Amino acid sequence: MSGPFQQFPLDGGSTADLYLLRYDKDGGLRSPVAEQEIKDRLAGVGDVFLFSHGWNNIFAQALDRYRSFISGFIAQRQQFGVPVPPDYRPLLIGVIWPSTSFVMPWEAGPNIAADPDPDGAQARQVEEMLGLVTESLDAAADPEFVELVDGRSTIDSDAALRAAEIVLDALRAGPDPDDGWPPPTAKELLTVWAALDGAESAAPPVDPDDFGVAGGTSPGLLVAGGGGFDPRSLLRTATVWKMKARAGEVGNNGVGPLVAHILRESGVQLHLVGHSFGAKVLLSALASAAPNRPARSMLLLQAAVNRWCFAADVAGTGRPGGYHAVPESVERPLLTTFSAFDDPLTKFFHLAMRGSQLGEPGVAAIGDPELYGALGGFGPGGVEGISARRPAAVPGAERYDLGGGLRVIAVDGGVEIDGKPAITGHGEVSNPATWWAMHALVRPD
Template structure:
């Protein structure tokens, strides 16, 4: 439909329009008429809330998440009797972009397809496979698919070829934002091995072992299937599913940047152009944080963004650094700090498996604000901002994600504040997983940023 998809009730008979703008994988806007209406409304508003989702790639799920966040935010304002700016006229805009990537079971959203967890698992594998092979020639795609189809584990020879096909398709050029060199085949294999064999060292060997799934009518348990999956002679297992995870993360990371630069950047430029004084608040989750950071970093803005809240951001922890370790180059998003009025708030949690334990392996070959090294699992250089504190942390204070009602210190010259959601609250973490970002703690962080300016 053209125009807002929802009216979010504010209380006392007032409401705010929610617009959803869809972008394709190349960052091209797919909702031009709705975007025109959204920009017009945003320029006349007092406050604009622009959201970008992370791994959730389904339109209906993204819509539901945006509505839940907005309604929770509004209800918290009512409960805490928080003030609003004078003549408050908010407009909400949600970005929709294709963002399928690997998500472990405990961090997934609800199963949409009717067929149970096994069917959902296979569907995710097929989506990842389609995303990766869409970047290959037809000949390379056919070879890639034939190598991994039906295999539980690949031997060294086949794994090398799979890695080379995937690397050539996804990492043929340096990272657009970080200008770091793409990984070589050895780097891809070592990262792949670290994910498939988390408790075993990477072993060089040549024997080519390929196994196939047992017949579907033969019962088995998850434990026995794992124990009976053969490994290569040297003990190293290369799981095809883990290769898809690596390729999918690389693909989505690059896509998020492209959507930000090509799609969201011009939207921000129009909203913040002269003639409007709307306060713009940006909220990005996971790779959605990269969408918004890339948009701001590449934009030519007449005015500054008012605030930015990054929820479990899937970006490198050096991205805001004055100088990336071992280089004289600033982090790729350092410039963003000059374009946001308030300190940037970024949440992190040790309970976020994808960002605390997986991200640094998947992107270790070359990425924004990273240098090219050989060590596997280097969280110091490759850790995600949503899993670890920002580097050069002397410049960037950190603390706990606060309970609703407790004041954040947003004054002074601070530019980034890292908020730890790992702490236990009533027996549960404030942020218990990668997708656990729609809760009173995150709503309160946005309230702190979006509070009306104090009178001089």
């Protein structure tokens, strides 16, 4: 799509123009005319804001989230008189990437103990997940896997072990690129699978904005009424792996070249804002761009990446996190939010992303949040000395101190502001607290 998709009015009669760039699942650009227009306009702007949405966002949902954040950010600046850089001429870019057919392992899953699904929505979700997983299987594995799991609510341990072997081979054969953890063995995956099947109690209801899914069920509602394994839990876990990998591909192959062009061929200040797996899109983009100058700022909102991703030494293993160099590619300290009220990232992400126990000292838990936990759930690990944790600042009343040599500031969205948590759930990331964090990074003072 060419030309700005929408214009947001600013003071003095100027506008902030929003362009949308669509990418395919491999990061291939599907909006070449719009991208060229962006490149042609760089000489006439001072600041570029690049946004990436998270998963389970169709075009309309992604656009709505971009509009909400941008409008709120502009209104808050006017409300509190936040200064802007000299000759402030912003250009806005929203990434649209294919993230619609995905649900987390604990979301929107069939509650087989409840009444039958009246409109077939849950059945369609399972069908979508099956198609998503099997598109990664080779010709020999596909029919075997389908016969093992298709249409079943429970399979025996031998069938479950074979299904686990197939999906591991196709979707998680090597170390995780974010943190280097080796993949679990098939038997270790079964322990996670059983935990997702057999949780004893339901989690709180899912926020309708969490990953764009209305309603949902927790692992406690996935119990198959006895022995065996529910293959739907495996499908849900595999979709998490697939989405995480896809976010990296979109960042590396699609958004990365644009970031490289902006930082190499122009003098604009680049600001990066990513939510959930959209954070991985932008982290991968900046890491792959190898720019000759840093981006101005980066704000990660409830990032669905491993909390050790910035570490020079991941949990004493001697290996660096996949994005350990990114904070040095950002001029101002990288701000990343986390919240104890983000149920998906505090209760379940570490189960889906659990690695192998091989070579890991003292790991007893099935899914250890210390090792496998999400950045947006627990804050960063392994960045002592260059990081700080700060409560979410009260808009208009408090400021973030960006000095002192810090490279990463973890913003605690679990603290109360005006009687409620600053970030109440995974999808609640366009609000006064997050707009204020963005102002901290953009304002010239």
